[in-house]
Amino acid sequence: MAQGRLEIDGVSKRYGDVVALREMTFEVGAGELFGFVGSNGAGKTTTMRIALGVLAADRGEVRWAGEPITLATRRHIGYMPEERGLYPKMKVGEQLVYLARLHGLKADAARRSVAEWTERLGVAGRRDDEVQKLSLGNQQRVQLAAALVHNPAILVLDEPFSGLDPVAVDVMSEVLLDKATDGVPVVFSSHQLDLVERLCHRVGIVRSGQMVACDTVDALRAGGTVRLVVEAPLAPPGWAADIPGVTVTEQVGARTVLELGDGADDQAVLRAALDTGPVTEFSRRRQSLTELFRNVVSQEVAA
CATH class of the missing domain: 3.30.70.260 (ACT domain)
Structure with a gap:
């Protein structure tokens, strides 16, 4: 899939009397690491779910390379949900192959990709284990592998560093930087602002469903x-x-x-x-x- 820009344009969402998003607007360019930060309940996860098509926006549009995102486009998105989404009683390797094939990979390509990513993320020796038998940190690594195994053109990660030890944080950081180098737009939310400051090209700060600051870290700090x-x-x-x-x-x-x-x-x-x-x-x-x-x-x- 060709490289392109992910655009969130004027997206709004309401749940009854609760306004979850108000004209949320930002973009993530090809090869850019974009940090999406805000307090709990600010609207980060809702925005990500709308980008994935899990939720429908009341207004606004999500575009990829200038075109509205479709079901076919979403097959090329790597998504890591905050609440995680693995089948606890399914073996790691079988599950990752299954997820890769759901995204369109053939069986041989899926197995090769699973071998590559589990090796790189340090869980190759756990491919025959059930997910529920892994530590929380290793479950997190497998969840990242699930987001990467189909070679996505876009990465959307909700709190990917949560619960990771320092070694795993370094591995995760290296992977995200490498994907950006390959031209993949990467957007991730995190409460670990030191990591956001160190890794991201630009940062968007969300408050009460609105984007209230969005720029490079240096530019944001210069205005402070x-x-x-x-x-x-x-x-x-x-x-x-x-x-x-x-x-x-x-x-x-x-x-x-x-x-x-x-x-x-x-x-x-x-x-x-x-x-x-x-x-x-x-x-x-x-x-x-x-x-x-x-x-x-x-x-x-x-x-």
């Missing part, structure tokens, strides 16, 4: 609050309290963290610190994705 970290061993408590436009957010021993408001002069901070004695650290720090996320999701939704 600027902080200064100052280490002045002889500075007394409250040494920076009277500097215009500056808020002290933390002071522990010699280390002070300050937040700069619009128009605040970092050089005024440096002069004030030097007036107390030696300064051993003076550095700017942009807020992390985790800090940005907390700020964004805590804001009230505009009426």
Whole structure:
């Protein structure tokens, strides 16, 4: 299947009086890793299910390579649901072959693909085991294999890193980066924002069913609050309290963290610190994705 762009365009969904999605709009380009983040109940899973055709949107459209997604298109999507979807009493190898064939692979190709992915994901020795006999981490690896075994053109993964140990996180990360390198658009949700920040080309932050921020991590952080970290061993408590436009957010021993408001002069901070004695650290720090996320999701939704 040709490479293309996945588009979520103005998708809305309501359950009675509950609005699950409000004009949800974003796109994921070929070869892009897109992090989809938000609090529980923000609308991430609903969006993914609509993209897969598990749910129907009330309004809006999902497109692939400029065309509405059809049943035939969905056979080329690799999906990893948050609640997982494996048959617990079925053997790992048999189940993966079955799922690969459902997506259109012939028997020999399905067996080769199962062998390849179970080897790469570290569960080749468990192919003859029932899923229910695996650890939760290994079940997660098998679930990822199920999303990959048919060589999908699109990957949609709901909390793929949940419950994984650090080694498995590294394996999963490498797989997602490799698929993006192959030109596959990859969208995944995660509460592990350090991973999102490290892996993703762009991030979308969802609040109450709406996309409230969407850009590269660097661009999102650049628009956030600027902080200064100052280490002045002889500075007394409250040494920076009277500097215009500056808020002290933390002071522990010699280390002070300050937040700069619009128009605040970092050089005024440096002069004030030097007036107390030696300064051993003076550095700017942009807020992390985790800090940005907390700020964004805590804001009230505009009426």
